[in-house]
Amino acid sequence: MGHISLRKRTRRLVDPTHADGRGKLFNWVIISLILLNVLAVALETVDWIYAAYSAQFVLLETVSVAVFTAEYLARIWSAVEAGEPYDRPVVGRLRYATRPLLLLDLVAIAPFYITLVGGTSDLRFLRALRLMRFLRLFRLVRYSESMQAFGRAFALKRGQLVVAMTGNLILLVVASSLMYFAEHAAQPEAFPSIPGTMWWGIVTLTTVGYGDVTPVTPTGQVIGSAVAILGIGLFALPASIMASGFIQGSSYETGYCPDCGHEIDWESDVSADGPTYGVSNRVRIDITAESALDYDYHGVHGTVAEYDPDRDEYLIELDESEERLTATWKDLRTPLR
Incomplete structure (x- = not known):
């Protein structure tokens, strides 16, 4: 058996597609640590839990960042083993580091180091940095076939989704503008401006209908009825496009045409x-x-x-x-x- 270099073994270890037993164990450790971190971020917002276990939260954060940092550096170091276009020692690693999931890895651990070196004293900014740890949840995309299916479906249908979302945005602006001019005189607080009326537009077009803001004039009620009917079809369109993307994407796994079988x-x-x-x-x-x-x-x-x-x-x-x-x-x- 030929000698396998440490860098190649590292690449196999951190590659989620590698079927080796140690690779699978490593994947499950990272997945478990990500989920544990997300749970910890949520529990830290409960005052009495954070007061009682603050030291444990700090320890978990320190250990997690250490593991995630080592994993990140290991991916960068072993990137040249992935072949073209990452086979050049410096340029290849830099190019590999700009991949979306690698950038997400970096953003997920950056808040710890920013606060560690005292990069800010603004408490609001510190809270925002701590909430950025929720981004670690998206690192599961690397390990989850189901989450990757979302990405494939979006990639297959991104053009149609852009068209559908553009149509929804245009409808939202038009509906909010018409409702503002119809209701502002009667309800200046409920419909203070066109941007302020967009809350009503979103709630109506998505057929949620909270009922906190409703038209009272006959013209406003006619506009509201038309917008609600249009919203049923147009705002549901992206969901049907994504469903089509899932079907089409599944054909690449099953080997069958999604249309004719x-x-x-x-x-x-x-x-x-x-x-x-x-x-x-x-x-x-x-x-x-x-x-x-x-x-x-x-x-x-x-x-x-x-x-x-x-x-x-x-x-x-x-x-x-x-x-x-x-x-x-x-x-x-x-x-x-």
Whole structure:
């Protein structure tokens, strides 16, 4: 057995995807420590608990920061073992340190060192720094497949989510403005300004309806009714988009198309350079985000009639309609049936 360097062993230890027994134990220790820290931050806000166990809270914080700091430095030091683009000793480590989860690790431990060196005497700022320890909870993303699924779904649907949230923001501004002009004269305290009216707009559009602020004029009630009806559909839109993202993201794990249930052979169908199909090969049209074809062709089978190597395009003769269309490898999959 070849010699494994300390740096490589460290990389395997701190890598959550490593299946080694010591790696799994390390992951569970870090997860447990993160959860314990979040619980401690919450309990510290209970005066009598903090008064009775303040020394234990300080000890837990000191030990936790020491462990998290050692883990952070170990990740930076062993980053070169991750390969490109982190294989350069200095530049690679600096680039690795700018990854979102590494930045989150740094922000989660920074408040301890800021208060330790006496970087501030403002009590309000100190309280804000202590609350930043809740960010340690987000470090669980590195170890949780479920939390990573949220990230995948958001990445897949970020464009649609931006459009939906922009529409919601526009509706909020318009609804709040109209309600302000309709109700301000009758209720100057409840609707003091357009920004102040946005509280009513958010509560109404999200269909929460606390009832603390309500329109009393006929015009305001008509506007409120319309806004409530619009909010049912438009404010629920991001949830449906995220649900679609979860379904689409799960297809990369199960190997099945989320729309038609076709089994996908990822090893042969998807690669860095794309698969190559020969004339007379059977293919299946699979519309993805990178496809240029219309979605009506999704799931349709056909045969490769011609291939243009210069343009890397295929002429596909469809089975049912005998129609011919031009496609790239990104539009095609190997049928497994």
